Amino acid sequence: MTDWFADNSLLFGLALLDGLAxxxxxxxxxxxxxxxxxVLRIVNVAHGxxxxxxxxxxxxxxxxxxxxxxPPWTGYVALxxxxxxxxxxxxxxxxxxxxxxxxxxxxxxxLLVTFAxxxxxxxxxxxxxxxxxxxxxAPLKFLGTVDIPFGEDVIPFTAYQLFVIPGVAVVTLLxxxxxxxxxxxxxxxxxxxxxxxxxxxxxxxxxxxxxxxFSFGAGLAALGGALxxxxxxxxxxxxxxxxxxxxxxxxxxxxxxxxGAALTALLIGLGRSIAVYFAPEFEVVVPYLIxxxxxxxxxxxxxxxxxxxxx
Amino acid sequence: xxxxxxxxxxxxGAGATAGSLLFAGSGAKAQGKPSELRVGITxxxxxxxxxxxxxxxxxxxxxxxxxxxxxxxxGVPVRPIFVDEAPGTDHLVGEFRRLVQNExxxxxxxxxxxxxxxxxxxxxxxxxKTTILWDCGTQRIFEEGQHPYAFRTQGYGTPxxxxxxxxxxxxxxxxxxxxxxxxxxxxxxxSWELWKSAMDVLKPGVRVVxxxxxxxxxxxxxxxxxxxxxxxxxxxxxxxxxxxxxxxxRQSAERRLFDRxxxxxxxxxxxxxxxxxxxxxxxxxxxxxxxxxxxPSPKDPARLKRFVDAYRAKYNEYPIYPCHHMAQAISATQAxxxxxxAAKGGGWPNDAELAAAFRxxxxxxxxxxxxxxxxxxxxxxxxxxxxxFNTQYPFAxxxxxxxxxxxxxxxxxxxxxxxxxxxxxxxxLNQIPAPIAG
Numbered sequence: 001m002t003d004w005f006a007d008n009s010l011l012f013g014l015a016l017l018d019g020l021a022x023x024x025x026x027x028x029x030x031x032x033x034x035x036x037x038x039v040l041r042i043v044n045v046a047h048g049x050x051x052x053x054x055x056x057x058x059x060x061x062x063x064x065x066x067x068x069x070x071p072p073w074t075g076y077v078a079l080x081x082x083x084x085x086x087x088x089x090x091x092x093x094x095x096x097x098x099x100x101x102x103x104x105x106x107x108x109x110x111l112l113v114t115f116a117x118x119x120x121x122x123x124x125x126x127x128x129x130x131x132x133x134x135x136x137x138a139p140l141k142f143l144g145t146v147d148i149p150f151g152e153d154v155i156p157f158t159a160y161q162l163f164v165i166p167g168v169a170v171v172t173l174l175x176x177x178x179x180x181x182x183x184x185x186x187x188x189x190x191x192x193x194x195x196x197x198x199x200x201x202x203x204x205x206x207x208x209x210x211x212x213x214f215s216f217g218a219g220l221a222a223l224g225g226a227l228x229x230x231x232x233x234x235x236x237x238x239x240x241x242x243x244x245x246x247x248x249x250x251x252x253x254x255x256x257x258x259x260g261a262a263l264t265a266l267l268i269g270l271g272r273s274i275a276v277y278f279a280p281e282f283e284v285v286v287p288y289l290i291x292x293x294x295x296x297x298x299x300x301x302x303x304x305x306x307x308x309x310x311x
Numbered sequence: 312x313x314x315x316x317x318x319x320x321x322x323x324g325a326g327a328t329a330g331s332l333l334f335a336g337s338g339a340k341a342q343g344k345p346s347e348l349r350v351g352i353t354x355x356x357x358x359x360x361x362x363x364x365x366x367x368x369x370x371x372x373x374x375x376x377x378x379x380x381x382x383x384x385x386g387v388p389v390r391p392i393f394v395d396e397a398p399g400t401d402h403l404v405g406e407f408r409r410l411v412q413n414e415x416x417x418x419x420x421x422x423x424x425x426x427x428x429x430x431x432x433x434x435x436x437x438x439x440k441t442t443i444l445w446d447c448g449t450q451r452i453f454e455e456g457q458h459p460y461a462f463r464t465q466g467y468g469t470p471x472x473x474x475x476x477x478x479x480x481x482x483x484x485x486x487x488x489x490x491x492x493x494x495x496x497x498x499x500x501x502s503w504e505l506w507k508s509a510m511d512v513l514k515p516g517v518r519v520v521x522x523x524x525x526x527x528x529x530x531x532x533x534x535x536x537x538x539x540x541x542x543x544x545x546x547x548x549x550x551x552x553x554x555x556x557x558x559x560x561r562q563s564a565e566r567r568l569f570d571r572x573x574x575x576x577x578x579x580x581x582x583x584x585x586x587x588x589x590x591x592x593x594x595x596x597x598x599x600x601x602x603x604x605x606x607p608s609p610k611d612p613a614r615l616k617r618f619v620d621a622y623r624a625k626y627n628e629y630p631i632y633p634c635h636h637m638a639q640a641i642s643a644t645q646a647x648x649x650x651x652x653a654a655k656g657g658g659w660p661n662d663a664e665l666a667a668a669f670r671x672x673x674x675x676x677x678x679x680x681x682x683x684x685x686x687x688x689x690x691x692x693x694x695x696x697x698x699x700f701n702t703q704y705p706f707a708x709x710x711x712x713x714x715x716x717x718x719x720x721x722x723x724x725x726x727x728x729x730x731x732x733x734x735x736x737x738x739x740l741n742q743i744p745a746p747i748a749g
Contacts, residue, residue, distance in 0.1 A: 014541060018534040025531065122357065131361040132628065133557045133585040140565060155540045156566045161533055231562060232530045233585065235554030237359035241528045276523065276534040284495060284526045 008278070010150055015273040017148065021161045023269025024169035025228055029242055030249035031172065031261045032220030038193045038256025039213040042099060043107070045114040047221050048243030049121035050086060054222025055229040055238065056129050058082035059136035062229075066138055075138035079226040087219020095214040103210070118239070126236055133233035139164070140230040158231075165227055172220070173262050180258070189213055193256060245287055252291045254304025263302060264290070344659040348389045350375075350644070351410035351419040353403060353427060354446075356395040359528050362553045363423055363581065363633040367446065368393055369626050370634035371420075374641050377621075384648045385659065396422050400430040407434050418443065418665065420640050423633065425449035425497055435460040441666045445640035446633055448498065448599070450505075450728040453686045460662070462669045462683050464643040465636045466600055466691035468498070469728040470720035472505040472550070474693035475577040475597045477720070478713055479546065480514060481743050482595065482697070483573055486545035490521035490572075492535055492559065494551045499524055502550040502577070508732040513739060520544045525555075532559045536566055544572050552578040557585050564589050577695075581631035583706045590707040594698045601678050601694040602635035605708045607747055615677035639676050639691075643683070646674035681717075686724050690717035694747075711746045 005012075033047045061078035098117060102110050143159035180186035191199040192209045200206045225242075232238070249268065253260030268287045275283040282289070294302055352371055355364030371391050379388045392414055394406045403422070410416045418441040421431040428447035435442035436458055444452065444463040448471060452458070479486070491506070493499030503522070510517055520542045523535050536559070539547060547568075551559060556579060563569055569591035580598035583590055609615045618638060622630040651660035651668035660668065673682045681689045696709025719742055722728045 011541065014537050015534070018537050021533060022531060126357070126361070126365075131365040133362065133554045133582070135557065135561060135585065137561060137565070137589075145566060150541060153541075153543075155537060157537070158565055228530065231533070231558070233554040233557030233561065235359050235557075236357060236361050237528055238530055238554070240358075241526075241530055273534045277538055280521075280523045283523075 011277050012274070014148070014150065014155060015277050016270065017157060017162065018276075019266075019270035019273035021165050021269075022273055023266045024166040025224065026245060026249060026269055027169050027262050027265035028172065028224035028227060029221055030246040030253070030265060031176065031258060032217040032224070033243075033246045034250045034253060034256060034258065034261045035176075035220070036214055036217035037250065039189060040099065040103065040210055042103070042110050042114065043247075044099075044217075045111060045243060046094070046117040046121055047217070047246060048239035048241075049118050049125070050090065050218045050221035050239075051225040051228075051242045052125055052234070052239035053090065053121065054082050054086050054225030055232075055234050056125060056134060056225075057085060057222070058226035058229045059134050059234060060129070062136040062138055066136070072138045072142040075136070075142060075230070078136075079139065079223070079229070082226040083219050083223035086222030087215050090222075091215030091218030092211060094218070095211050099214065100207075100210075118243075122236065122239065125239075129234070131236055133235050135229075135233050137230045160230060168223075168227055169262075172223075173258065176258050185212070248287045248291045252294045252301055254298075254301025257301065257303035260301060260303030264294075344385070345387060345417070348384055348387045349414060349416040350389060350391050351394060351407075351414065351416040351421075352391050352445075353394045353396050353406065353420065353422040353431070355397050355423050356393065358397040359553055359555075360397070360423055363446070363631070364396065366581075366626075366628075366631055367423070367633035367637040370622060370630060370637040371641065373621060373625055374618075374638055378641070378645070384645055385652050387659075392416060396424055396427050400426050403427050404430050404434065407431050408438070411438050411440050416440075417662075418644065420445040420637075422447055425451075425501075428452060432456075432458050432461045439662050439666075441662060441669060443640045443643065446636045449501065450722065453688045454722065454727050458687060460666045462643070462672075462687045462689070464639045464674075464681065464683070464689045466693060466717065466721070467688065468502060469505055469722050469732070470691070470693050470715070470717060471577055471597065471599050472502050473509055473720045473732065474713075474715040475575050475595055475695050476506055476509050476513070477715065477740065477743050478595055478695040479573075479575050480740055481713070482711075483546070484514075486517065486573070488518045488520050488542075488544045489546045489548060490523070490539055490542055490544040491519065491548045492521070492523045492525065492532075492539070492551070493549060494527045494529075494555055495524040496527045499527075499550060503548075505728060505732060506548060506550075508729050509735060512733055512735050513737055527555070529555060530558065532562050535559070536562045536568055539563075540566060540568055540571065546575060547572045548575045550577050552581065556582045560586055561589055564591060569594065581633070583698075583708070584629055584631075587706050588700070590698055592697075592699050592707065595695060596698050596707070596709055597693070597695045598632050599693075600632060600635065601692040601714060602632060602676070603678075603694055603696075603709060603712070604629055605704065606678050606694065607712065609678040610675065610680065611677050618677055635676070635678075639674075639681060639689075642676055643669070643672060643674045643681070643689075647672055684724055688721070688724075690721060692717050693720060713744055713746050715744065 029051050036044050058079045061081050062075045065074045102113050140160045145156040146159050147154035147156050180190055188204055192206055249264045253264040267290050271286040272283055275286045354367050355361045375389050375391055420443045422428050423446045425447045428444050432452055442461045448468040450468045491503050493503055574594040577597035579596050604619055647668040651664050673680055679692055681691050683689050693715040694712050696712035698707040699710040722731045
């Protein structure tokens, strides 16, 4: 067994690098979903659509910049602009016009409404961007590749995959933790998450906080899509693929848990990468095996807390 | 006004309805010329496979519009009724029945997904309704049963996998190692089984260094690309398509995987316009048929140019192979109706007469002629080539093309594909034709 690990140590090293980048992308999408659930108590099925629209918008802005001869680094500006645009425009629109009407209603209604929104946004994507794959890889190409030694060989990785995606995820995690614990607005969000009724009684404008949180969550989903867009081909259906995995992360982490989402994303990212190398048949089920294993031991999720329910 | 319905009246009504349904379904009723010819078309209008389904729908709309301007079929205008395949086979089966019973379609074009075709074909038997399998590729349909009302107007999985393998064996006969990365669904698994069955007998001893079947619709292939870079196979096979293939090839290009291994991509033609210059030159590419837009010697060059130009003018993109497959289904329908009407002395054919006209039918496409065998399977030639760039197209097109005659690479009637492939011998390679010009 030890010999086997020794023989495959180089491959494990490669799997670790792949797993980190994979985990970073998973985290970026799941953390927004987790945050939204924590405050709004709504399982937002349309979160995957926000990821997809963020990706499409980033690609469109990037192509617009490229068509006007702007330098390649502006591709990164496009990623940020897309996330901000979705968070500032689409997020408030959805929260004000739709979600606000279903707070406190039974879960099945919330699921139906957000699922309907998901279907509408899927069709909007097709209307705006068509069905053929859309791609814009200027941010990926701008930084080039880094050769990682592999025995006597080298394995090229993109610098974007090795540094940019994990870097943004780490900054997001630390920034969110700081924001929620060290700023007044963040503490108010935590207060509303913990006990909305008591927070309202203390004079907190819960409606403003829910609007802010949903918009922020939408922006995070869009940022995840924007970050992923240089590496993938955008086609109808990518939102649906994303949301399933995000739900697995949120359930495993514990609903509303930011650090839990990061740890779960890391477990899933590394698990999937290792599976691709040593047991590719299991790559698809690894996230769900991890979810089942965690929930068997901790039904409330890795970082979740057991809540008493009013009867 | 309200009238009480007596038991006698109800029984008479029910009897009359049942009788009319019986006659409607028998296919034996004398047919008058209808005011319009309704064609049900099942295709992907949503989801990831809409990258094929929507262009095919566009092609159908374009071609039926032209056809109706020219007088329709037998003087009857054609009205397509589209149905989305994406909700799944259970939904599609209901839609098939609705198209026949409620919409009164005269024939159905079904479908892109092999699963959809496997579900619809038995319905064509049951409802005695001519069904054109216009795009799906599973070999199982005509190898595992007889379907008197079903016809496939293009090739299928076996020739579409065997032709690229033969090209590889001709182009790079000394390869020793191979990796496969296919989508994890029926086509990805089936196409690998077909390839491996043939490869093991035509070139025994090839070592398979990686077998990967990522989730259908996967949005990231970076780990798979790393593994392929580390394994350094001589050849990488992928029958993937759509956004999955574009993502795989873009990530491969960025990380120089194209420099280390030769890719064989039997279904990559629809992805080439999206990939543009990202696709590398020197790799083996296929199009599920012979309908490359740069076909060097099409049977009817003017018709091919007319179709490509009209499609580009209307939709601002090149037609991809599902568009050509749709065009083939429409050509076959025109030819079958012409044959059936002539056989009936100018009368309009009923369902049985229409199906009889399809059997053994030969119809023209812009690039060649296709004959429907006695089992309903179409014989479509396959052209495979090496990716290259020229000044005419802003994306890769094939060069050094080899045209594989359909009869050479198709499973003989009455045999199963895997059994037939396993019975091939290395002598089979002597039948590979020389490259055609282009």
